[in-house]
Amino acid sequence: MTPPPLGMLAELTHRCPLQCPYCANPLEMDRASAELDTASWQRVMTEAAELGVLQVHFSGGEPTIRRDLLTLLAHARDLQLYSNLITSGVTLTADSVAALRDAGLDHVQLSFQDSQSAGGDHIGGLQGGHARKLTAARLIREAGFPLTANFVVHRQNLARLPDMIALGEAMGAGRIEIAHVQYYGWGLLNRDALLPMPDQIDRADAVVAEARQRLSGHLVIDYVTPDYYAARPKSCMGGWGRQFMNITPSGRVLPGHAAETLTDLTFPSVRDASLAQIWQTDPAFERYRGTDWMAEPCRSCNRREIDWGGCRCQAFALTGDAAATDPACALSPDHAVMAAAMAAPRSDDFTYRRIGGAPAAVTPP
Amino acid sequence: MTIEATIPNFATGVRLREDKVRGGWVVLAPERVFVPDEHAIAILQLVDGRRTVGGIVDALAAKFDAARDLIATDVIAMLQDLTVKGAIRL
Numbered sequence A: 001m002t003p004p005p006l007g008m009l010a011e012l013t014h015r016c017p018l019q020c021p022y023c024a025n026p027l028e029m030d031r032a033s034a035e036l037d038t039a040s041w042q043r044v045m046t047e048a049a050e051l052g053v054l055q056v057h058f059s060g061g062e063p064t065i066r067r068d069l070l071t072l073l074a075h076a077r078d079l080q081l082y083s084n085l086i087t088s089g090v091t092l093t094a095d096s097v098a099a100l101r102d103a104g105l106d107h108v109q110l111s112f113q114d115s116q117s118a119g120g121d122h123i124g125g126l127q128g129g130h131a132r133k134l135t136a137a138r139l140i141r142e143a144g145f146p147l148t149a150n151f152v153v154h155r156q157n158l159a160r161l162p163d164m165i166a167l168g169e170a171m172g173a174g175r176i177e178i179a180h181v182q183y184y185g186w187g188l189l190n191r192d193a194l195l196p197m198p199d200q201i202d203r204a205d206a207v208v209a210e211a212r213q214r215l216s217g218h219l220v221i222d223y224v225t226p227d228y229y230a231a232r233p234k235s236c237m238g239g240w241g242r243q244f245m246n247i248t249p250s251g252r253v254l255p256g257h258a259a260e261t262l263t264d265l266t267f268p269s270v271r272d273a274s275l276a277q278i279w280q281t282d283p284a285f286e287r288y289r290g291t292d293w294m295a296e297p298c299r300s301c302n303r304r305e306i307d308w309g310g311c312r313c314q315a316f317a318l319t320g321d322a323a324a325t326d327p328a329c330a331l332s333p334d335h336a337v338m339a340a341a342m343a344a345p346r347s348d349d350f351t352y353r354r355i356g357g358a359p360a361a362v363t364p365p
Numbered sequence B: 001m002t003i004e005a006t007i008p009n010f011a012t013g014v015r016l017r018e019d020k021v022r023g024g025w026v027v028l029a030p031e032r033v034f035v036p037d038e039h040a041i042a043i044l045q046l047v048d049g050r051r052t053v054g055g056i057v058d059a060l061a062a063k064f065d066a067a068r069d070l071i072a073t074d075v076i077a078m079l080q081d082l083t084v085k086g087a088i089r090l
Ligand code: SF4
Pocket: A016, A017, A018, A019, A020, A022, A023, A024, A025, A060, A061, A062, A088, A111, A353
């Protein structure tokens, strides 16, 4: 029997007031009319708790846009699920934050696009967005929530990494998450605008090392050197179908949030089967679970149960073969594509994430 | 104030709950799950924001019919370790 998942990402909606060009949502987003209703989400959470899920991350799009968020949070609390709200913060008010508290929310992760308004509003595509996030951070802390400040970093904002860390400290975050853009979906579409330069990555590694030492025991910094610059890949989601499941707004169940980019797999829906059935028996979950699917060099590699061969979505996006070794690995025969992307000419222009905003035919670079 | 007089509590956003599916108890924290061992569970079950460290030691000494100073050493070490990990506030 496959051990049960620890966590579930509940993408309540793809609707969002922001339009970040690296958004993890798919190029083809679910419209509001396709979203699961309240009762379905409640059933899904009940099934998740019975299956062994301990933590639920309410995400989107912007999860606070769902009118039934408080009902869903209360349901999570009744099931003893640990609830985390992943929000851009721009919709929050003192009253709505108090209501989140009363509904039993455990933790808030607030995302930032930059350390200052000019960059933040430009990347997020929402005038005044950054200022609203700063207000949200204050309201969240005043309500007594533990706070994680999330900064997505790329070539156009990495110079301000020290300011981002200082901002996280100043707002009283218990954790700061510094996440490099992941290059599939919208991120891949905008890669030439966002992929950092090698010297920026070296500097970022040093900035984080210094800050970690200075803030040790007081504030945790989550940071991973990006794939395009690493010799070995990261374990993606702790391994395919091992710890985590992701539910899309319309009810598709995925092993990771970008899995729908794997166009040769069909993912199950909560409308057709229980989460337990899906987790234990669905062929898409079985496909890359464990190590049996691996070819060389992963098959005989001593890291195969550490990184599980890296990210299937990245392998597919960059090699066209989802069962290939993640090209982030220096042992991959395709590893040169990473260096080629790092050496490619850059541009500052990007395509904003909008429903229907992706070019009709997206040719992978 | 001596350590025995302090009142330990879970850090904000951290809680202990039973994990009926896997069996045992877990500490849930922002983006993390700790799986405490049996000793730690016995201690954490007594952390309620009212009992002092000394009170926890008394309760465990009575429960396990063990020497109080041995228990005290264990309890204090455990709570200090979990404080460093950010799960407990002393
Ligand atoms: S990444 Fe940006 S656009 Fe995408 S859901 Fe988050 S805030 Fe909205």
